[in-house]
Amino acid sequence: MNASRRIVAYLAPITGFLVLFLLWEAAIVVFHPATVVLPTPWQTLRALLSMAQSDKVWADIGTSLFRVAAGFAIAIVAGVPIGIALARSMFFREVLAPTLEGFRFVIPFAWIPIASLWFGLHESGKVFITWYAAFFVIAFQTEAGLRQVDERLVKAAKTLGAGSRALLRKVYLPAAAPMIVTGLRLGLSFAWISILAAELVNAKAGIGYFTMNAADFFRSDQAFAAMAVIGVIGFLMDRAFRLLERRMFAWHRSTDAIQ
Amino acid sequence: MRRFALGTLVPFAVLAAWWLVGASSLPARSVISTPPEVVMALARAASSGKLWTDVAVSLVRALGGWAAALVLAAPLGIAMARVVALRRILGPVLNVLRPISPVAWIPVAILWLGIGYGSKVFIVGIISFFVILANAFHAAASIDPLLLKAVRTFTRSRLKTALHVVLPASLHGVVNGAQFALASAWGGVIIAEYTGANGGVGYEMLHAANLFLPAQVMANMVIVAIVGYLLNAAFTRAVRTDVGRKYLG
Numbered sequence: 001m002n003a004s005r006r007i008v009a010y011l012a013p014i015t016g017f018l019v020l021f022l023l024w025e026a027a028i029v030v031f032h033p034a035t036v037v038l039p040t041p042w043q044t045l046r047a048l049l050s051m052a053q054s055d056k057v058w059a060d061i062g063t064s065l066f067r068v069a070a071g072f073a074i075a076i077v078a079g080v081p082i083g084i085a086l087a088r089s090m091f092f093r094e095v096l097a098p099t100l101e102g103f104r105f106v107i108p109f110a111w112i113p114i115a116s117l118w119f120g121l122h123e124s125g126k127v128f129i130t131w132y133a134a135f136f137v138i139a140f141q142t143e144a145g146l147r148q149v150d151e152r153l154v155k156a157a158k159t160l161g162a163g164s165r166a167l168l169r170k171v172y173l174p175a176a177a178p179m180i181v182t183g184l185r186l187g188l189s190f191a192w193i194s195i196l197a198a199e200l201v202n203a204k205a206g207i208g209y210f211t212m213n214a215a216d217f218f219r220s221d222q223a224f225a226a227m228a229v230i231g232v233i234g235f236l237m238d239r240a241f242r243l244l245e246r247r248m249f250a251w252h253r254s255t256d257a258i259q
Numbered sequence: 260m261r262r263f264a265l266g267t268l269v270p271f272a273v274l275a276a277w278w279l280v281g282a283s284s285l286p287a288r289s290v291i292s293t294p295p296e297v298v299m300a301l302a303r304a305a306s307s308g309k310l311w312t313d314v315a316v317s318l319v320r321a322l323g324g325w326a327a328a329l330v331l332a333a334p335l336g337i338a339m340a341r342v343v344a345l346r347r348i349l350g351p352v353l354n355v356l357r358p359i360s361p362v363a364w365i366p367v368a369i370l371w372l373g374i375g376y377g378s379k380v381f382i383v384g385i386i387s388f389f390v391i392l393a394n395a396f397h398a399a400a401s402i403d404p405l406l407l408k409a410v411r412t413f414t415r416s417r418l419k420t421a422l423h424v425v426l427p428a429s430l431h432g433v434v435n436g437a438q439f440a441l442a443s444a445w446g447g448v449i450i451a452e453y454t455g456a457n458g459g460v461g462y463e464m465l466h467a468a469n470l471f472l473p474a475q476v477m478a479n480m481v482i483v484a485i486v487g488y489l490l491n492a493a494f495t496r497a498v499r500t501d502v503g504r505k506y507l508g
Contacts, residue, residue: 013351015351017351094261094262099270110479112453112465113453113476117468197362197453208362212366224367227359232358
Protein backbone atom coordinates (compact mmCIF):
# COMPACT_ATOMS: atom_id res chain seq x y z
CA MET A 1 0.00 0.00 0.00
CA ASN A 2 1.49 3.33 -0.99
CA ALA A 3 1.35 6.45 1.16
CA SER A 4 -1.62 8.18 -0.47
CA ARG A 5 -3.74 5.04 -0.33
CA ARG A 6 -2.85 4.61 3.29
CA ILE A 7 -4.01 8.14 4.01
CA VAL A 8 -7.30 7.41 2.22
CA ALA A 9 -7.71 4.24 4.29
CA TYR A 10 -7.30 6.24 7.50
CA LEU A 11 -9.49 9.09 6.31
CA ALA A 12 -12.41 6.90 5.29
CA PRO A 13 -13.72 6.17 8.80
CA ILE A 14 -13.26 9.81 9.77
CA THR A 15 -15.28 11.02 6.79
CA GLY A 16 -17.83 8.36 7.69
CA PHE A 17 -18.24 9.83 11.16
CA LEU A 18 -18.30 13.38 9.79
CA VAL A 19 -20.96 12.64 7.18
CA LEU A 20 -23.03 10.79 9.77
CA PHE A 21 -22.77 13.71 12.20
CA LEU A 22 -23.74 16.15 9.46
CA LEU A 23 -26.77 14.08 8.49
CA TRP A 24 -27.68 13.79 12.16
CA GLU A 25 -27.42 17.56 12.70
CA ALA A 26 -29.34 18.18 9.48
CA ALA A 27 -32.15 15.91 10.69
CA ILE A 28 -32.34 17.93 13.91
CA VAL A 29 -32.35 21.28 12.10
CA VAL A 30 -35.01 20.13 9.66
CA PHE A 31 -37.36 18.13 11.90
CA HIS A 32 -36.82 19.76 15.32
CA PRO A 33 -37.41 16.47 17.13
CA ALA A 34 -37.80 16.38 20.90
CA THR A 35 -34.61 15.39 22.71
CA VAL A 36 -36.31 12.16 23.73
CA VAL A 37 -36.81 11.20 20.12
CA LEU A 38 -33.44 12.26 18.79
CA PRO A 39 -30.76 13.90 20.95
CA THR A 40 -28.21 16.07 19.19
CA PRO A 41 -24.77 14.62 18.48
CA TRP A 42 -23.38 16.98 21.15
CA GLN A 43 -25.82 15.81 23.79
CA THR A 44 -24.90 12.25 22.92
CA LEU A 45 -21.20 13.04 23.09
CA ARG A 46 -21.70 14.67 26.48
CA ALA A 47 -23.62 11.61 27.71
CA LEU A 48 -20.78 9.44 26.44
CA LEU A 49 -18.20 11.51 28.33
CA SER A 50 -20.15 11.41 31.57
CA MET A 51 -20.69 7.66 31.11
CA ALA A 52 -16.94 7.23 30.66
CA GLN A 53 -16.47 8.67 34.16
CA SER A 54 -19.06 6.40 35.72
CA ASP A 55 -17.79 3.22 37.35
CA LYS A 56 -21.22 1.70 36.96
CA VAL A 57 -21.09 1.93 33.17
CA TRP A 58 -17.64 0.33 33.05
CA ALA A 59 -18.97 -2.40 35.33
CA ASP A 60 -21.90 -2.95 32.94
CA ILE A 61 -19.51 -3.25 30.01
CA GLY A 62 -17.34 -5.63 32.01
CA THR A 63 -20.35 -7.74 32.94
CA SER A 64 -21.42 -8.11 29.32
CA LEU A 65 -17.89 -8.89 28.17
CA PHE A 66 -17.47 -11.50 30.89
CA ARG A 67 -20.72 -13.21 29.87
CA VAL A 68 -19.60 -13.28 26.25
CA ALA A 69 -16.09 -14.48 27.11
CA ALA A 70 -17.33 -17.30 29.35
CA GLY A 71 -19.91 -18.59 26.87
CA PHE A 72 -17.50 -18.20 23.97
CA ALA A 73 -14.76 -20.12 25.80
CA ILE A 74 -17.11 -23.01 26.58
CA ALA A 75 -18.34 -22.96 22.99
CA ILE A 76 -14.77 -23.33 21.72
CA VAL A 77 -13.98 -26.14 24.14
CA ALA A 78 -17.18 -27.97 23.13
CA GLY A 79 -17.50 -26.90 19.49
CA VAL A 80 -14.04 -27.59 18.07
CA PRO A 81 -13.78 -31.22 19.29
CA ILE A 82 -17.37 -31.94 18.22
CA GLY A 83 -16.66 -30.40 14.82
CA ILE A 84 -13.56 -32.60 14.51
CA ALA A 85 -15.56 -35.68 15.49
CA LEU A 86 -18.31 -34.80 12.99
CA ALA A 87 -15.76 -34.59 10.20
CA ARG A 88 -13.69 -37.63 11.14
CA SER A 89 -16.19 -40.18 12.39
CA MET A 90 -19.03 -41.44 10.21
CA PHE A 91 -20.75 -42.99 13.22
CA PHE A 92 -20.56 -39.82 15.29
CA ARG A 93 -21.92 -37.81 12.39
CA GLU A 94 -24.86 -40.14 11.83
CA VAL A 95 -25.75 -40.08 15.49
CA LEU A 96 -25.31 -36.39 16.23
CA ALA A 97 -25.65 -34.39 13.00
CA PRO A 98 -29.47 -34.61 12.66
CA THR A 99 -29.93 -33.46 16.25
CA LEU A 100 -27.53 -30.54 15.81
CA GLU A 101 -29.16 -29.56 12.52
CA GLY A 102 -32.53 -29.60 14.23
CA PHE A 103 -31.42 -27.53 17.22
CA ARG A 104 -29.90 -25.04 14.84
CA PHE A 105 -33.41 -23.87 14.00
CA VAL A 106 -34.13 -23.27 17.67
CA ILE A 107 -32.30 -19.94 17.42
CA PRO A 108 -30.40 -18.54 20.43
CA PHE A 109 -32.97 -15.76 20.89
CA ALA A 110 -35.68 -18.39 21.39
CA TRP A 111 -33.87 -19.70 24.49
CA ILE A 112 -33.99 -16.39 26.33
CA PRO A 113 -37.45 -16.80 27.96
CA ILE A 114 -36.95 -20.42 28.97
CA ALA A 115 -33.47 -19.58 30.26
CA SER A 116 -35.08 -16.95 32.47
CA LEU A 117 -37.28 -19.70 33.95
CA TRP A 118 -34.38 -22.10 34.35
CA PHE A 119 -31.72 -19.75 35.66
CA GLY A 120 -33.62 -16.69 36.84
CA LEU A 121 -31.25 -13.75 37.01
CA HIS A 122 -28.23 -15.95 37.70
CA GLU A 123 -25.13 -15.41 35.54
CA SER A 124 -25.21 -19.02 34.33
CA GLY A 125 -28.35 -18.21 32.33
CA LYS A 126 -26.52 -15.50 30.39
CA VAL A 127 -23.50 -17.73 29.83
CA PHE A 128 -25.84 -20.46 28.58
CA ILE A 129 -27.21 -18.07 25.94
CA THR A 130 -23.78 -16.91 24.74
CA TRP A 131 -22.53 -20.50 24.69
CA TYR A 132 -25.51 -21.64 22.64
CA ALA A 133 -25.16 -18.72 20.22
CA ALA A 134 -21.49 -19.42 19.53
CA PHE A 135 -21.45 -23.22 19.65
CA PHE A 136 -23.15 -24.22 16.39
CA VAL A 137 -21.22 -22.03 13.99
CA ILE A 138 -17.92 -23.05 15.63
CA ALA A 139 -18.75 -26.77 15.41
CA PHE A 140 -20.02 -26.58 11.82
CA GLN A 141 -17.17 -24.39 10.58
CA THR A 142 -14.68 -26.80 12.16
CA GLU A 143 -16.39 -29.73 10.47
CA ALA A 144 -16.49 -27.95 7.10
CA GLY A 145 -12.85 -26.91 7.51
CA LEU A 146 -11.68 -30.45 8.10
CA ARG A 147 -13.77 -31.83 5.26
CA GLN A 148 -12.29 -29.52 2.65
CA VAL A 149 -8.72 -30.59 3.41
CA ASP A 150 -7.03 -31.74 0.22
CA GLU A 151 -7.04 -35.56 0.12
CA ARG A 152 -3.62 -35.51 -1.53
CA LEU A 153 -2.11 -33.90 1.56
CA VAL A 154 -3.66 -36.61 3.71
CA LYS A 155 -2.39 -39.38 1.42
CA ALA A 156 1.07 -37.85 1.31
CA ALA A 157 1.21 -37.65 5.10
CA LYS A 158 0.01 -41.25 5.38
CA THR A 159 2.69 -42.40 2.94
CA LEU A 160 5.24 -40.75 5.18
CA GLY A 161 3.91 -42.80 8.07
CA ALA A 162 1.69 -40.34 9.91
CA GLY A 163 -0.63 -41.95 12.42
CA SER A 164 -4.15 -40.65 12.94
CA ARG A 165 -3.02 -38.38 15.77
CA ALA A 166 -0.19 -36.84 13.75
CA LEU A 167 -2.56 -36.57 10.78
CA LEU A 168 -4.97 -34.52 12.86
CA ARG A 169 -2.33 -32.31 14.43
CA LYS A 170 -0.07 -31.78 11.46
CA VAL A 171 -2.40 -31.94 8.47
CA TYR A 172 -6.09 -31.56 9.27
CA LEU A 173 -5.99 -28.85 11.94
CA PRO A 174 -3.48 -26.54 10.22
CA ALA A 175 -5.33 -26.85 6.90
CA ALA A 176 -8.69 -26.28 8.55
CA ALA A 177 -7.47 -23.45 10.76
CA PRO A 178 -8.66 -20.56 8.57
CA MET A 179 -12.21 -21.85 8.52
CA ILE A 180 -12.12 -22.61 12.23
CA VAL A 181 -10.98 -19.06 12.97
CA THR A 182 -13.78 -17.73 10.74
CA GLY A 183 -16.14 -19.86 12.83
CA LEU A 184 -14.70 -18.31 15.99
CA ARG A 185 -15.17 -14.81 14.61
CA LEU A 186 -18.79 -15.49 13.69
CA GLY A 187 -19.38 -17.32 16.98
CA LEU A 188 -18.09 -14.36 18.96
CA SER A 189 -20.30 -11.93 17.06
CA PHE A 190 -23.36 -14.17 17.55
CA ALA A 191 -22.57 -14.41 21.28
CA TRP A 192 -22.27 -10.63 21.43
CA ILE A 193 -25.62 -10.06 19.71
CA SER A 194 -27.30 -12.67 21.89
CA ILE A 195 -26.05 -11.27 25.17
CA LEU A 196 -27.38 -7.85 24.23
CA ALA A 197 -30.74 -9.45 23.45
CA ALA A 198 -30.76 -11.39 26.71
CA GLU A 199 -29.86 -8.25 28.66
CA LEU A 200 -32.65 -6.25 27.05
CA VAL A 201 -35.16 -8.84 28.22
CA ASN A 202 -34.02 -10.23 31.53
CA ALA A 203 -31.08 -8.75 33.40
CA LYS A 204 -30.10 -6.34 36.13
CA ALA A 205 -26.68 -5.48 34.70
CA GLY A 206 -24.82 -5.34 31.42
CA ILE A 207 -24.57 -2.83 28.58
CA GLY A 208 -27.76 -4.18 26.94
CA TYR A 209 -29.62 -3.64 30.20
CA PHE A 210 -28.10 -0.16 30.46
CA THR A 211 -29.39 0.74 26.97
CA MET A 212 -32.91 -0.53 27.66
CA ASN A 213 -32.95 1.17 31.04
CA ALA A 214 -31.86 4.49 29.54
CA ALA A 215 -34.65 4.29 26.96
CA ASP A 216 -37.18 3.32 29.63
CA PHE A 217 -36.31 6.51 31.52
CA PHE A 218 -36.40 8.51 28.27
CA ARG A 219 -32.65 9.22 28.49
CA SER A 220 -32.15 8.77 24.76
CA ASP A 221 -28.85 10.64 24.90
CA GLN A 222 -27.55 7.80 27.06
CA ALA A 223 -29.24 5.17 24.88
CA PHE A 224 -27.52 6.57 21.78
CA ALA A 225 -24.19 6.80 23.60
CA ALA A 226 -24.60 3.17 24.66
CA MET A 227 -25.23 2.22 21.04
CA ALA A 228 -21.93 3.87 20.13
CA VAL A 229 -20.20 1.84 22.86
CA ILE A 230 -21.84 -1.34 21.55
CA GLY A 231 -20.72 -0.47 18.04
CA VAL A 232 -17.12 0.09 19.11
CA ILE A 233 -16.98 -3.19 21.03
CA GLY A 234 -18.51 -5.11 18.12
CA PHE A 235 -16.09 -3.48 15.73
CA LEU A 236 -13.05 -4.31 17.89
CA MET A 237 -14.11 -7.95 18.29
CA ASP A 238 -14.56 -8.35 14.55
CA ARG A 239 -11.38 -6.47 13.72
CA ALA A 240 -9.26 -8.50 16.13
CA PHE A 241 -10.28 -11.73 14.44
CA ARG A 242 -9.92 -10.35 10.94
CA LEU A 243 -6.38 -9.19 11.76
CA LEU A 244 -5.65 -12.63 13.15
CA GLU A 245 -7.00 -14.22 9.98
CA ARG A 246 -4.96 -11.94 7.77
CA ARG A 247 -1.75 -12.38 9.76
CA MET A 248 -1.95 -16.13 10.22
CA PHE A 249 -3.49 -17.19 6.97
CA ALA A 250 -2.19 -14.87 4.29
CA TRP A 251 -2.18 -17.92 2.03
CA HIS A 252 -5.91 -18.48 2.40
CA ARG A 253 -8.71 -16.47 0.86
CA SER A 254 -11.59 -15.96 3.23
CA THR A 255 -14.69 -17.60 1.81
CA ASP A 256 -17.43 -16.88 4.30
CA ALA A 257 -20.37 -15.20 2.66
CA ILE A 258 -21.87 -13.44 5.66
CA GLN A 259 -18.91 -11.09 6.08
CA MET B 260 -32.79 -47.13 7.51
CA ARG B 261 -29.70 -47.55 9.67
CA ARG B 262 -28.93 -43.87 9.21
CA PHE B 263 -32.43 -42.90 10.22
CA ALA B 264 -32.27 -45.11 13.31
CA LEU B 265 -28.92 -43.65 14.34
CA GLY B 266 -30.07 -40.11 13.67
CA THR B 267 -33.13 -40.45 15.88
CA LEU B 268 -31.16 -42.01 18.74
CA VAL B 269 -30.19 -38.74 20.40
CA PRO B 270 -33.57 -37.00 19.97
CA PHE B 271 -35.33 -40.01 21.50
CA ALA B 272 -32.84 -40.13 24.37
CA VAL B 273 -33.34 -36.41 25.01
CA LEU B 274 -37.12 -36.79 24.88
CA ALA B 275 -37.03 -39.78 27.23
CA ALA B 276 -34.76 -38.03 29.73
CA TRP B 277 -36.89 -34.89 29.56
CA TRP B 278 -40.07 -36.88 30.11
CA LEU B 279 -38.55 -38.82 33.02
CA VAL B 280 -37.31 -35.70 34.81
CA GLY B 281 -40.53 -33.85 34.06
CA ALA B 282 -42.59 -36.66 35.55
CA SER B 283 -40.30 -37.11 38.56
CA SER B 284 -40.27 -35.15 41.78
CA LEU B 285 -36.91 -33.47 41.11
CA PRO B 286 -36.87 -29.70 41.65
CA ALA B 287 -36.22 -29.13 37.92
CA ARG B 288 -39.62 -30.67 37.18
CA SER B 289 -41.57 -27.44 37.51
CA VAL B 290 -39.55 -25.48 34.93
CA ILE B 291 -39.12 -28.05 32.17
CA SER B 292 -42.67 -29.38 31.81
CA THR B 293 -43.01 -32.66 29.87
CA PRO B 294 -43.20 -33.53 26.16
CA PRO B 295 -46.97 -34.36 26.29
CA GLU B 296 -47.71 -31.07 28.02
CA VAL B 297 -45.87 -29.18 25.29
CA VAL B 298 -47.76 -31.09 22.60
CA MET B 299 -51.02 -30.32 24.42
CA ALA B 300 -50.10 -26.63 24.64
CA LEU B 301 -49.41 -26.65 20.89
CA ALA B 302 -52.69 -28.40 20.16
CA ARG B 303 -54.64 -25.95 22.32
CA ALA B 304 -53.01 -22.94 20.66
CA ALA B 305 -53.66 -24.43 17.21
CA SER B 306 -57.31 -25.27 17.85
CA SER B 307 -58.11 -21.92 19.45
CA GLY B 308 -56.59 -20.15 16.44
CA LYS B 309 -54.16 -18.22 18.68
CA LEU B 310 -51.18 -19.97 17.17
CA TRP B 311 -52.08 -19.01 13.62
CA THR B 312 -52.72 -15.34 14.42
CA ASP B 313 -49.43 -15.07 16.33
CA VAL B 314 -47.45 -16.75 13.57
CA ALA B 315 -49.17 -14.55 10.99
CA VAL B 316 -48.40 -11.37 12.97
CA SER B 317 -44.72 -12.30 13.34
CA LEU B 318 -44.41 -13.48 9.74
CA VAL B 319 -45.86 -10.27 8.34
CA ARG B 320 -43.40 -8.24 10.40
CA ALA B 321 -40.43 -10.43 9.46
CA LEU B 322 -41.25 -10.59 5.76
CA GLY B 323 -42.10 -6.89 5.62
CA GLY B 324 -38.74 -5.85 7.03
CA TRP B 325 -36.92 -8.43 4.96
CA ALA B 326 -38.58 -7.37 1.70
CA ALA B 327 -37.92 -3.68 2.37
CA ALA B 328 -34.27 -4.46 3.10
CA LEU B 329 -33.99 -6.55 -0.06
CA VAL B 330 -35.42 -3.79 -2.24
CA LEU B 331 -33.03 -1.22 -0.73
CA ALA B 332 -29.87 -3.22 -0.09
CA ALA B 333 -29.58 -5.36 -3.23
CA PRO B 334 -29.44 -2.46 -5.75
CA LEU B 335 -27.37 -0.37 -3.34
CA GLY B 336 -24.83 -3.14 -2.78
CA ILE B 337 -24.42 -3.74 -6.50
CA ALA B 338 -24.21 -0.02 -7.26
CA MET B 339 -21.64 0.56 -4.53
CA ALA B 340 -19.49 -2.20 -5.94
CA ARG B 341 -19.51 -0.74 -9.45
CA VAL B 342 -19.67 3.02 -8.87
CA VAL B 343 -16.56 4.33 -7.16
CA ALA B 344 -18.09 7.68 -6.12
CA LEU B 345 -21.01 5.97 -4.41
CA ARG B 346 -18.66 3.62 -2.61
CA ARG B 347 -16.46 6.50 -1.43
CA ILE B 348 -19.42 8.44 -0.09
CA LEU B 349 -21.65 5.76 1.42
CA GLY B 350 -19.06 3.13 2.33
CA PRO B 351 -17.58 4.97 5.34
CA VAL B 352 -21.01 5.92 6.71
CA LEU B 353 -22.32 2.39 6.46
CA ASN B 354 -19.11 1.02 7.96
CA VAL B 355 -19.64 3.24 10.99
CA LEU B 356 -23.22 2.03 11.41
CA ARG B 357 -22.69 -1.65 10.62
CA PRO B 358 -20.90 -2.78 13.80
CA ILE B 359 -23.77 -1.47 15.94
CA SER B 360 -25.61 -4.66 16.74
CA PRO B 361 -29.19 -4.51 15.41
CA VAL B 362 -30.35 -5.53 18.87
CA ALA B 363 -29.00 -2.22 20.21
CA TRP B 364 -31.49 -0.42 17.96
CA ILE B 365 -34.47 -1.99 19.72
CA PRO B 366 -34.85 0.59 22.54
CA VAL B 367 -34.48 3.43 20.03
CA ALA B 368 -36.90 1.77 17.60
CA ILE B 369 -39.52 1.66 20.36
CA LEU B 370 -38.93 5.34 21.17
CA TRP B 371 -39.28 6.28 17.51
CA LEU B 372 -41.98 3.97 16.27
CA GLY B 373 -43.85 2.69 19.29
CA ILE B 374 -44.60 -0.92 20.13
CA GLY B 375 -46.48 -1.98 17.01
CA TYR B 376 -45.65 -3.07 13.50
CA GLY B 377 -43.29 -0.18 12.69
CA SER B 378 -40.57 -0.79 15.26
CA LYS B 379 -40.48 -4.52 14.49
CA VAL B 380 -40.17 -3.98 10.76
CA PHE B 381 -37.43 -1.41 11.43
CA ILE B 382 -35.36 -3.88 13.49
CA VAL B 383 -35.85 -6.71 11.01
CA GLY B 384 -34.99 -4.30 8.22
CA ILE B 385 -31.69 -3.28 9.81
CA ILE B 386 -30.69 -6.88 10.42
CA SER B 387 -31.51 -7.92 6.86
CA PHE B 388 -30.13 -4.79 5.22
CA PHE B 389 -26.47 -5.29 6.10
CA VAL B 390 -26.50 -9.01 5.35
CA ILE B 391 -27.94 -8.46 1.87
CA LEU B 392 -25.78 -5.40 1.22
CA ALA B 393 -22.55 -7.22 2.06
CA ASN B 394 -23.40 -10.21 -0.12
CA ALA B 395 -24.63 -8.17 -3.09
CA PHE B 396 -21.55 -5.94 -2.85
CA HIS B 397 -19.20 -8.89 -2.65
CA ALA B 398 -20.73 -10.60 -5.69
CA ALA B 399 -20.79 -7.43 -7.81
CA ALA B 400 -17.26 -6.46 -6.78
CA SER B 401 -15.80 -9.82 -7.75
CA ILE B 402 -16.98 -9.84 -11.36
CA ASP B 403 -14.01 -10.74 -13.54
CA PRO B 404 -12.62 -7.40 -14.87
CA LEU B 405 -11.64 -9.18 -18.06
CA LEU B 406 -15.32 -9.94 -18.66
CA LEU B 407 -16.22 -6.29 -18.27
CA LYS B 408 -13.44 -5.26 -20.63
CA ALA B 409 -14.72 -7.74 -23.18
CA VAL B 410 -18.21 -6.27 -22.84
CA ARG B 411 -16.85 -2.81 -23.51
CA THR B 412 -15.65 -3.93 -26.93
CA PHE B 413 -19.32 -4.56 -27.78
CA THR B 414 -21.03 -1.66 -26.08
CA ARG B 415 -20.16 1.45 -24.15
CA SER B 416 -23.64 1.78 -22.73
CA ARG B 417 -23.38 1.61 -18.96
CA LEU B 418 -27.08 0.83 -18.72
CA LYS B 419 -26.81 -2.17 -21.03
CA THR B 420 -23.73 -3.41 -19.20
CA ALA B 421 -25.47 -3.02 -15.86
CA LEU B 422 -28.63 -4.81 -16.98
CA HIS B 423 -27.12 -7.63 -19.00
CA VAL B 424 -23.80 -8.26 -17.28
CA VAL B 425 -23.48 -6.81 -13.79
CA LEU B 426 -26.96 -7.65 -12.61
CA PRO B 427 -26.99 -11.31 -13.70
CA ALA B 428 -23.45 -11.78 -12.38
CA SER B 429 -24.42 -10.37 -8.96
CA LEU B 430 -27.69 -12.25 -8.54
CA HIS B 431 -26.20 -15.28 -6.80
CA GLY B 432 -24.82 -12.95 -4.13
CA VAL B 433 -28.21 -11.31 -3.71
CA VAL B 434 -29.87 -14.71 -3.43
CA ASN B 435 -27.34 -15.94 -0.86
CA GLY B 436 -27.69 -12.74 1.11
CA ALA B 437 -31.47 -12.90 0.94
CA GLN B 438 -31.42 -16.44 2.31
CA PHE B 439 -29.15 -15.56 5.25
CA ALA B 440 -31.20 -12.44 5.82
CA LEU B 441 -34.44 -14.40 5.90
CA ALA B 442 -33.16 -16.52 8.78
CA SER B 443 -31.86 -13.39 10.54
CA ALA B 444 -35.18 -11.63 9.93
CA TRP B 445 -37.09 -14.43 11.64
CA GLY B 446 -34.74 -14.29 14.63
CA GLY B 447 -34.92 -10.51 14.62
CA VAL B 448 -38.68 -10.37 14.85
CA ILE B 449 -38.66 -12.75 17.80
CA ILE B 450 -36.23 -10.62 19.82
CA ALA B 451 -37.99 -7.41 18.74
CA GLU B 452 -41.27 -8.82 20.03
CA TYR B 453 -39.80 -9.57 23.45
CA THR B 454 -39.54 -5.90 24.29
CA GLY B 455 -42.50 -3.63 23.92
CA ALA B 456 -44.81 -5.57 21.65
CA ASN B 457 -48.50 -6.32 21.50
CA GLY B 458 -48.58 -9.72 19.87
CA GLY B 459 -46.62 -12.25 17.86
CA VAL B 460 -44.72 -15.42 18.69
CA GLY B 461 -41.94 -13.64 20.60
CA TYR B 462 -44.41 -11.68 22.67
CA GLU B 463 -46.41 -14.80 23.55
CA MET B 464 -43.26 -16.70 24.49
CA LEU B 465 -41.98 -14.07 26.93
CA HIS B 466 -45.49 -13.52 28.26
CA ALA B 467 -45.77 -17.25 29.02
CA ALA B 468 -42.37 -17.13 30.76
CA ASN B 469 -43.52 -14.22 32.91
CA LEU B 470 -46.61 -16.22 33.87
CA PHE B 471 -44.34 -19.17 34.66
CA LEU B 472 -45.84 -21.51 32.07
CA PRO B 473 -42.88 -23.58 30.79
CA ALA B 474 -45.05 -25.76 28.52
CA GLN B 475 -46.30 -22.71 26.63
CA VAL B 476 -42.78 -21.26 26.40
CA MET B 477 -41.47 -24.49 24.92
CA ALA B 478 -44.43 -24.79 22.57
CA ASN B 479 -43.46 -21.38 21.19
CA MET B 480 -39.83 -22.47 20.85
CA VAL B 481 -41.04 -25.38 18.73
CA ILE B 482 -43.05 -22.94 16.61
CA VAL B 483 -40.00 -20.68 16.16
CA ALA B 484 -37.96 -23.66 14.96
CA ILE B 485 -40.66 -25.01 12.62
CA VAL B 486 -41.40 -21.64 11.02
CA GLY B 487 -37.67 -20.94 10.66
CA TYR B 488 -37.21 -24.31 8.98
CA LEU B 489 -40.19 -23.80 6.66
CA LEU B 490 -39.04 -20.30 5.66
CA ASN B 491 -35.63 -21.63 4.73
CA ALA B 492 -37.11 -24.61 2.85
CA ALA B 493 -39.57 -22.39 1.00
CA PHE B 494 -36.78 -20.05 -0.05
CA THR B 495 -34.59 -22.91 -1.28
CA ARG B 496 -37.51 -24.36 -3.21
CA ALA B 497 -38.43 -21.01 -4.78
CA VAL B 498 -34.87 -20.57 -6.02
CA ARG B 499 -34.88 -24.09 -7.44
CA THR B 500 -38.07 -23.80 -9.50
CA ASP B 501 -37.80 -23.40 -13.27
CA VAL B 502 -38.45 -19.68 -13.01
CA GLY B 503 -35.89 -19.36 -10.22
CA ARG B 504 -33.31 -21.33 -12.17
CA LYS B 505 -33.81 -19.20 -15.23
CA TYR B 506 -33.38 -15.88 -13.46
CA LEU B 507 -31.30 -16.70 -10.42
CA GLY B 508 -28.98 -19.37 -11.76
